[in-house]
Amino acid sequence: MTxxxxxxxxxxxxHENKFVYxxxxxxxRGISIxxxxxxxxxxxFDCIYCxxxxxxxxxxxxxxxxxxxxxxxAMFEFVGGGELYADEKFRDVPVPLRRLNDVAFSGDGExxxxxxxxxxxxxVADLKxxxxxxDVKMVLITNASMFHRPVVQRGLEVLDRNNGEIWxxxxxxxxEYYDLVERTRIPFRQVLDNITAAARIxxxxxxxxxxxxxxxxxxxDEIAAFxxxxxxxxxxxxxxxLVQIYxxxxxxxxxxxxxxxxxxIHKIAATVISKTGLPTEVFQ
Numbered sequence: 570m571t572x573x574x575x576x577x578x579x580x581x582x583x584h585e586n587k588f589v590y591x592x593x594x595x596x597x598r599g600i601s602i603x604x605x606x607x608x609x610x611x612x613x614f615d616c617i618y619c620x621x622x623x624x625x626x627x628x629x630x631x632x633x634x635x636x637x638x639x640x641x642x643a644m645f646e647f648v649g650g651g652e653l654y655a656d657e658k659f660r661d662v663p664v665p666l667r668r669l670n671d672v673a674f675s676g677d678g679e680x681x682x683x684x685x686x687x688x689x690x691x692x693v694a695d696l697k698x699x700x701x702x703x704d705v706k707m708v709l710i711t712n713a714s715m716f717h718r719p720v721v722q723r724g725l726e727v728l729d730r731n732n733g734e735i736w737x738x739x740x741x742x743x744x745e746y747y748d749l750v751e752r753t754r755i756p757f758r759q760v761l762d763n764i765t766a767a768a769r770i771x772x773x774x775x776x777x778x779x780x781x782x783x784x785x786x787x788x789x790d791e792i793a794a795f796x797x798x799x800x801x802x803x804x805x806x807x808x809x810x811l812v813q814i815y816x817x818x819x820x821x822x823x824x825x826x827x828x829x830x831x832x833x834i835h836k837i838a839a840t841v842i843s844k845t846g847l848p849t850e851v852f853q
Contacts, residue, residue, distance in 0.1 A: 588632060589640035591653055593662055596776075596813060596852050599670035600653065600662075601708070602644050604693070606632055606686075607678025614679065614712050615752040616740075618780050618821040621677045632683065638692060641672070645700045671706035671734075672697065681715040687723035694731040707733040710776070714755045716763035725767065735773040736813070737764050742794025749782070761798060768807030775799065776813040779837055781827045792837055796844035803845070812845075814838045815852040 587608065594601040609631070610621060646652075648669050653659050672693060674680040683689060690707070697705060707728050715721045725735070739760070741747035747757040767773055777795070779787050787795075802809060814837055817828035829837075834851055841849045 586640045586644075588637040589644050591644065591648060591659070593659070593666060594670065594673070596815075599666050599668040600648055601671050601673045602641070602648065602669070603676065604637070604641065604672060604674050604680075605676030606674060606680040606683040606689070607676045608632065610677040611682075612678035613682060613714055613753060613755060615822075617750055617752065617782070617823045618778060618817055618826050620817075620819040620821060634685075634689070634692070637689075638696065641693065642696060642700075645696070645702065649700065649702075669702070669705055671708045673708040673710055675710035679712050679714060680709065681711055681718070681721045681724070684720075687720050687727065690724040690727040690731075690733075694727055697731065703732060705732070707731055708736060709733065710736045711738065712751075712755075713737040713739075713760050713763045713767070714753075716767050717759070725770075729771055735767060735771070736776045737767065737773055738777070739764065739775050739795070739798065740778050742791050742796070742798050746787070746791050746794075761801070765802050765805050765807050768802055768809060769805070772808040772810035774811045774813060775809055776815070778815055778817070779829055779834065780817050780821070781829060783825050784827065786829055786833050787837075789840075792840050793844065796841055799841070799845045799847060803847075809847050812838075812841055812847050812849040813852055814841065814849060 588605050590603045590605070592601050592603055593599075612619075612621075651667075654662060654667060680686070693707065697703070697707070709725075709728060716725070725733075727733070728735070740750050741757070744757045747760075764773070764775075779792075799809065799812065814834060816834050817826065821827075838849045838851045841847065
């Protein structure tokens with residue numbers, strides 16, 4: 570399997586595991602251990618570009634914490650001992666990318682909707698520490714919809730103490746475009762307020778996916794509004810350490826969604842840099 574194919578293959582199954590899986594991540598530039606907290610495929614967003622297969626029914630409906638912990642413990646050993654690269658899927662990973670960068674909480678839905686989010690973060694942090702992996706990040710990939718909940722705030726505090734990082738989704742600058750893309754009952758303002766509050770406490774990463782909808786790229790006005798939202802975060806005291814700009818890499822939920830080309834995606838990144846001055850990277 571080529572490196573390009575491997576970074577586009579984010580399958581959430583690995584051998585007999587139900588909840589823990591390794592991927593070669595283009596954004597972490599190394600191996601990321603994924604933890605799926607939503608095996609039932611239930612999410613509070615219904616994004617038009619979602620790359621989770623929600624048509625087929627999931628075989629696993631609930632998170633079995635004991636099994637999840639056992640799988641993660643074994644995966645730390647498997648990756649750390651180099652056995653991962655004997656696996657057919659990972660044997661062609663280039664040597665510079667054979668590094669464990671992070672444990673990423675994402676999966677088939679929004680991870681912060683997990684009922685025991687705070688205790689799970691503590692369990693993973695303790696396990697990571699026992700393996701001597703203090704330098705390995707804990708990355709929360711999130712739509713930022715639930716940051717206002719106390720159980721989530723406690724979990725974010727655990728991340729702060731354990732080399733954690735928040736990657737918060739923001740794919741729109743206007744409420745109209747947000748409603749079109751995310752298809753959720755969660756108000757746009759709630760997401761914006763949650764990102765602002767979180768970024769006031771610690772630096773966060775903004776991850777933004779832009780695409781063609783009915784073969785139309787986001788307008789210049791929409792990208793300008795997106796930059797305005799970023800500037801509002803920083804004006805309010807929020808710290809944005811990086812803006813990640815990317816497009817569709819795998820089959821999306823809707824057939825009318827398609828990827829931007831290289832020129833289009835780099836143009837958006839250049840606009841973000843020009844209008845906000847924030848560190849910005851393109852991921853393809």
